[in-house]
Amino acid sequence: SFESLPLYALIAGLVVASSIWSLRRLTAPYRMMETAVKRIGEDLKSPPIAESGSREVRTAAKAVNAMQARLRAYVEDREHLAAALAHDLRTPLTRMRLRLELLRNSIVRTALAHDLADIEGIASSVIDFATFEVTEEKSERIDFWSLVESIADGFEEVSFDNEYTRSRGLICVARPVALRRCVTNLVQNAVTYGKKAHLSLRQSDRIITLAIRDEGPGIPQAELDAVFGSFVRLEQSRNRQTGGLGLGLTIARNIARSAGGEVSLSNHPDGGLMTELRLPLAV
Ligand SMILES: Nc1ncnc2c1ncn2[C@@H]1O[C@H](COP(=O)(O)OP(=O)(O)OP(=O)(O)O)[C@@H](O)[C@H]1O
Ligand SMILES: [Mg+2]
CATH class of the missing domain: 3.30.565.10 (Histidine kinase-like ATPase, C-terminal domain)
Structure with a gap:
């Protein structure tokens, strides 16, 4: 009969609302992961995400944080390697330049000077590339x-x-x-x-x-x-x-x-x- 119509509507409404609620609850970890992964993609040094909320969310957050920490350590290793390389290469290269000046002018000397310039160029590109993230330059x-x-x-x-x-x-x-x-x-x-x-x-x-x-x-x-x-x-x-x-x-x-x-x-x-x-x- 028509009298029970509002009741049906109410029940239907409640069912819809509760499914939306549980869907949101179920998908919360995924949404959190999506935001977190996006943020890490943009900036590896962004702060870790909060490890709180439901058990699923906490587990997911922990996994994301652990992944970010490992990636960061990996990148920092690379940056330190490049910085050390930059530092250690500079000295012998400068010495070679000075020694080259002492050589008599010759085809060999010109060729060596070109080779040296190549090595310096390559070294500085690699160093710039690897240390891009560490530079302290402010925007x-x-x-x-x-x-x-x-x-x-x-x-x-x-x-x-x-x-x-x-x-x-x-x-x-x-x-x-x-x-x-x-x-x-x-x-x-x-x-x-x-x-x-x-x-x-x-x-x-x-x-x-x-x-x-x-x-x-x-x-x-x-x-x-x-x-x-x-x-x-x-x-x-x-x-x-x-x-x-x-x-x-x-x-x-x-x-x-x-x-x-x-x-x-x-x-x-x-x-x-x-x-x-x-x-x-x-x-
Ligand atoms: N304007 C362009 N027209 C045609 N090819 C290009 C152009 N720009 C880049 N390329 C191609 O893309 C490649 C990569 O370019 P990229 O600038 O990354 O390196 P590169 O110029 O080879 O070396 P470097 O590290 O000194 O810039 C080039 O080697 C070239 O083959
Ligand atoms: Mg180029």
Whole structure:
């Protein structure tokens, strides 16, 4: 009869509410894991998560914390190794430079000087890469236009595409030395592999985008992701003249991401590689 309808509705409502409640309870560990893993992915040094709540949540939290601690120890080992390497390599390299000066001018001496420069270059890239996380550099507000402009000044092959009216107020928050490195790596690639770099800067929706288009062959579609991997080079030679270790893009992306941004690559329909660096506009 119709009189019992409200009662049925009430019971149905209670059933729905209690299933939602128990579902949420059941899925709580997963949701907690999701947030925690995301946070660790962004910052390995983020504080451990609270080991409280239901037994399931506590167990999951403990497991996540243990994993983070192990990852951290692993990364710190690598950083210490690199720091020690940096320190220990510097002395013999300096000695070799001095001894080289004492040699008579000859083809051998020039060749040795080049080899030494290669070793110094390789050592410093590896050290920069491995110690990226340890550097004490603090984030600050940076006038992005000025930064890009001063980097562009260092390359003859770089030009600006859009109306080059210097717009102030493109301020981002990042570690200055690191950000300079990031932009330099990207511009350097365009110049090395694409002869010329055409830069343009724009701002939309609180995002600053630096687009770098070059005149080279681009990168095969299937490799666009792979080139961000460390030590990945499409050209197999490790010749310092034609590039380096294959760390440039890895480093650039790490720096961009740590400032809340991203580096992405695409092949321009009219040829050349299109590199985009996006950074959040400072508030
Ligand atoms: N603008 C580009 N056009 C074509 N290929 C590119 C471009 N930029 C990068 N690549 C390819 O991606 C590879 C990886 O680039 P990445 O900058 O990481 O390393 P690298 O330039 O080889 O060495 P380094 O560590 O000195 O930067 C390059 O070796 C090159 O094959
Ligand atoms: Mg490079």
